[in-house]
Amino acid sequence: xxxSRMTKAPGCSRNCFNVDQDNLEKPAIVDLAEQQVEKQxxxxxxxxxxxxxQEEADPVIFAIGIQDPKKIEAAKDQELQRxxxxxxxxEVKDVGQSHVSSRWVITTKGEQNQQVKARLVARGFxxxxxxxxxxxxxxxxxxxxxxxxxxxxxxxxxxxDVTSAFLQSTGHMREVYVKPPRDIRKRGIxxxxxKPLYGLGDxxxxxxxxxxxxxxxxxxxISLLDKSLFLYYEGNKLQGITVTHVDDLLHxxxxxxxxxxxxxxxxxxxxxxxNTGMFTxxxxxxxxxxxxxxxxxRDYASAIKPxxxxxxxxxxxxxxxxELETTEYQQLLGxxxxxxxxxxxxxxxxxxxxxxxxxxxxxxxLKSLNKLTKKLDMGPGRICYRKLDIxxxxxxxxxxxxASLGNISETKHSARGYLIxxxxxxxxxxxxxxxxxxxxxxxxxxxxxxx
Numbered sequence: 155x156x157x158s159r160m161t162k163a164p165g166c167s168r169n170c171f172n173v174d175q176d177n178l179e180k181p182a183i184v185d186l187a188e189q190q191v192e193k194q195x196x197x198x199x200x201x202x203x204x205x206x207x208q209e210e211a212d213p214v215i216f217a218i219g220i221q222d223p224k225k226i227e228a229a230k231d232q233e234l235q236r237x238x239x240x241x242x243x244x245e246v247k248d249v250g251q252s253h254v255s256s257r258w259v260i261t262t263k264g265e266q267n268q269q270v271k272a273r274l275v276a277r278g279f280x281x282x283x284x285x286x287x288x289x290x291x292x293x294x295x296x297x298x299x300x301x302x303x304x305x306x307x308x309x310x311x312x313x314x315d316v317t318s319a320f321l322q323s324t325g326h327m328r329e330v331y332v333k334p335p336r337d338i339r340k341r342g343i344x345x346x347x348x349k350p351l352y353g354l355g356d357x358x359x360x361x362x363x364x365x366x367x368x369x370x371x372x373x374x375x376i377s378l379l380d381k382s383l384f385l386y387y388e389g390n391k392l393q394g395i396t397v398t399h400v401d402d403l404l405h406x407x408x409x410x411x412x413x414x415x416x417x418x419x420x421x422x423x424x425x426x427x428x429n430t431g432m433f434t435x436x437x438x439x440x441x442x443x444x445x446x447x448x449x450x451x452r453d454y455a456s457a458i459k460p461x462x463x464x465x466x467x468x469x470x471x472x473x474x475x476x477e478l479e480t481t482e483y484q485q486l487l488g489x490x491x492x493x494x495x496x497x498x499x500x501x502x503x504x505x506x507x508x509x510x511x512x513x514x515x516x517x518x519x520l521k522s523l524n525k526l527t528k529k530l531d532m533g534p535g536r537i538c539y540r541k542l543d544i545x546x547x548x549x550x551x552x553x554x555x556x557a558s559l560g561n562i563s564e565t566k567h568s569a570r571g572y573l574i575x576x577x578x579x580x581x582x583x584x585x586x587x588x589x590x591x592x593x594x595x596x597x598x599x600x601x602x603x604x605x
Contacts, residue, residue, distance in 0.1 A: 222270070225270040226260055226270060226272065228270070229260065229270045229271055229272035230258065230272045230337075230338075232272070233272045233273060233274055234274075234338065236318055236321065237274065237321065240318065240321040240322060240349055241348055241349065242321055242347065242348060242349040242351060243332065243345040243346060243347050243348060243349075243351075244345070244346045244348060245340070245343050245344075245345060245346075246331075246343070246344060246345070246346045247342060247343065247344075248342050248343060248344040251331045251344060252331065253330075253331035253332060253333050253344055254276050254277050254278060254280040254281055254330070254331075254332055254333070254354075255276075255277045255280065255332075255333050256274055256275060256276050256277060256332050256333060256334055256335055256351070256353070257274075257275055257277060257335060258272055258273070258274060258275075258335055258337075259272070259273045259274075259275050260272050260273075261273070273352055274334075274335070274351070274352070275351070275352045275353035276330075276332050276351045276352065276353035276354050277353060278353045278354040278355045278357075279355075281330075281354070281355065285355045285356045286356060286359060287355045287356050287358070287359055288359060289358035289359045289361070289362040289400070290362065290380070290381035290382040290398075291382055291398070291399045291400060292380065292382040292383065292397040292398060292399050292404070293380060293382075294495070294496065295585055295586045296380050296382070296383055296397060297397060297404065297435075297436075297438075298539065298583070298584070298585040298586070299576065299585055300395055300397055300404065300406065301440075301447045301449070301539040301583075302539050302542060302576055302583045302585065303395060303406070303544075304395075304406035304442075304447060305442075305445060305446055305447050305539050305540060305541045305542075306541050306542040306543075306544045307406075307544070308444070308445070308541070309394075309406040309407055309408070310406060310430055310431070310442070311404070311405075311406045311430070311440065311442050311447060312404075312405055312406065312416075312428065312429060312430040313402065313403065313404050313405075313427075313428075313429045313430075313433055313435045313440075314402075314403050314405075314416075314419070314420075314425050314427060314428045314429070315401060315402055315403075315425065315426045315427040315428075316401040316402075316403070316423050316424070316425060316426070317401075317423075317424045317425060317426040318424070319361045319365075319400065319401030319423075320349070320350050320351070320352055320357045320358070320360070320361050320401075321349050321350075321351075322349075322361070322364070322423050322424065323349055323350050323357075323360040323361045323363075323364045324364045324367075325360065325363065325364065325367075327347060327348055327349060327350065327360075328356075329346070330346070330347045330351075330354065331344050331345065331346055331347070332344070332345045332347060332351060333345070358400060361400070361401070362398070362400075365398060366381075366384075368418070368419070368422060369384045369396065369415070372386075372414060372415045372418050373386065373387075373414075373415075374386045374396065374415060375387065380397075382397055382398045382399070383395070383396075383397050384396045384397070384398075386407060386411050386414075386415055388410065393407050393408045393410055393411045394406065394407020394408060394410075394411025394412070394415060394416075395407060396415065396416075399436055402435065402436065403419070404435055430442075437451060437454060437496065438450075438451060438496065438497065439451065439452065439453065445540065445541040446538055446539060446540045446541065447538070447539045448536045448537070448538050448539075449497055449536060449537045449538075449539070450497060450535055450536035450537070451493060451496060451497045451498070452535060452536075454489075454493065455493060455498070455530045455531075456530075456531075458486070458489050458490065458493070458527055458530060459527070460486075460523075460524035460527045460528060461479070461482050461483065461486055461520060461523070461524055463517075463520060463521070463524070467517065468517065468521060470517050471516065471517050471518040471521070472516060472517070472518065473516060473517050474514065474515075474516055475515050475516065475517065475519075475520060479515075479520065480515060483512065483515045483519070483520055483523060484512050486523060486527065487505065487508055487509060487512055487523060490504075490505045490508075490523075490526065490527065491505045491509065493530075494589075497536070497537055498530075498533060498534070499573070499584070499587040500533045500534060501526070501533070502571065502587060502588070502589035503569065503571065503589045504526050505526075505589075506562070506569060506589045506590060506591070507562050507563065507569075508522065508523050508526070510562055510567060510591070537584060538583075539583045540581050540583060541581070542576070542577070542578040542581055542583065543578045543580070543581075544578070546578065548578050548579050549576060549577070549578055550576075550577060550579075551574060551575070551576060551577075552574070552575040552576075552577045552582055553572060553573070553574050553575075554572060554573045554574075555570070555571065555572040555573075556570070556571060556572075557569065557570035557571075557592060558570075559598060562591070567591045567592070568591070568592040569589060569590065569591055569592065570589075570590060570591075570592050571587070571588060571589040571590070572586075572587065572588055573586075573587045574586040574587065
C-alpha cells in the first residue's frame with residue numbers, strides 16, 4: 155500500500171514513495187522514475203492505492219483468487235505447448251533487433267473458476283509503425299436477422315469456437331521480434347514470430363483475413379452491408395449463413411451447407427466447442443425449439459444487485475455521491491445499459507435517463523437506479539424469434555418511432571426512440587431498437603420528431 159511520499163522537496167527523490175509490503179517490517183522505497191508500475195484502487199473501508207511493481211517491463215497479471223502455483227505453472231506449460239504446436243515463433247540470436255516485450259496473463263474460467271488459463275501476450279502498444287487493424291465483428295441486429303431466417307427455414311442454429319484462433323492465422327507474417335518473459339527467456343535469444351501473437355495490433359485482423367479467405371474458397375459471399383456476414387448460395391437459392399465475432403462463429407443452413415462449408419472449417423481449424431440447440435453465444439442464452447428461437451440473459455440479469463446504501467445516507471437525497479459511490483453508480487449503470495441494448499428493450503429509456511446523471515450523480519439518482527435494478531425480474535424474461543412465412547415473399551420492415559420535448563427530467567433533454575420489426579404481415583420479430591438523446595436543441599415536439 156502507498157504510505158506516503160518520501161519527500162515533498164524537489165530533487166533526486168521527488169518521485170520516491172514509501173510503500174508498505176506485507177512481508178517487510180518497514181516501508182520500502184519505490185522510485186517511480188526507475189520502476190514501471192501499475193496503480194489499482196482497492197475497495198475497503200478506506201479507498202487505498204496499490205502499486206504493482208514491474209521489473210524490466212515484465213509483469214504478470216493475475217485474476218483475483220489465483221493462488222495455486224502448480225496450476226499456474228501447468229497452465230503456462232500448456233500455453234507454451236500450444237505455441238509450439240502452431241509454430242508461432244522461431245528462436246533467433248539477439249543482435250539488438252527492434253522488439254516488443256511480453257507478459258503472462260493468468261485468468262480463470264469454467265464453473266466456480268476452477269480452471270486456470272495462462273496466455274502469453276505481446277505488448278503491442280510498444281510498436282510505433284502504422285498497421286491496418288480493422289477486424290469486422292457481427293452486429294447484434296444481424297444476429298437477430300440470422301435467428302429469424304433460421305427459425306423461418308427450420309434450420310438448426312449452431313455455434314462453434316475456434317481454439318487459439320490468432321495462432322491459426324495463415325499468410326505472410328511481417329517481421330516482428332518478441333522478447334519472452336524472464337521465466338522462459340534464454341540468454342542471447344529472442345523470438346521471431348511466424349504467427350501473430352496475442353496483443354499485437356493486427357492479430358485480430360490477420361485471423362479475420364484467414365477466415366474470410368477460407369470461407370470465400372468455400373464459395374461463400376461476403377455481405378455488402380456487414381463484412382462479418384457470409385452467405386452460401388447454390389444457384390440463386392440461399393443455403394446457409396455464417397457470422398463471425400473473432401473466434402466465435404454462429405451459423406445455420408441446409409444439410410448441404412453443413413457438409414461443405416462447416417465441415418471444411420472443422421477440417422482446417424482446430425475447434426474447441428461445437429454447440430447446437432441450447433448454448434450461450436456472446437452472453438446470450440440461446441434455446442431453439444421446432445419453430446422458434448428464444449434469447450435471454452437471465453443469468454446475467456440475476457447477478458446484477460443494487461448498491462448498498464445506509465438508511466441515514468438515503469435520506470440525503472440532494473447530496474452529491476462520493477467518488478466511490480459515483481464509481482459504483484457508473485458500474486451498475488454500465489451493466490444495465492449493456493443489458494438494455496442486448497435483450498431488454500424495456501429498460502432503454504430508464505437507462506438513458508440515468509446516464510444523463512452519470513457525471514455528477516446525487517443520492518436520489520442512486521436510489522432511483524437501485525429501484526430500476528430491483529425491477530429486472532418483473533420485465534420480459536426473453537425475446538422470441540418465431541417462424542415467418544417467407545414463401546409468399548411478403549416480408550417487410552415495420553418501424554415505430556417517437557420523440558418528446560424535454561422529457562428527460564432535470565436535464566430537460568429531449569429523447570427519441572424506435573423499434574424495428576421484420577414481419578410477414580402476421581408474425582413480427584423484433585430486430586433493432588434504440589433510445590437516445592436528440593443531439594440538437596429543439597423547441598417543439600415537431601422539431602424533436604423531425605430529427
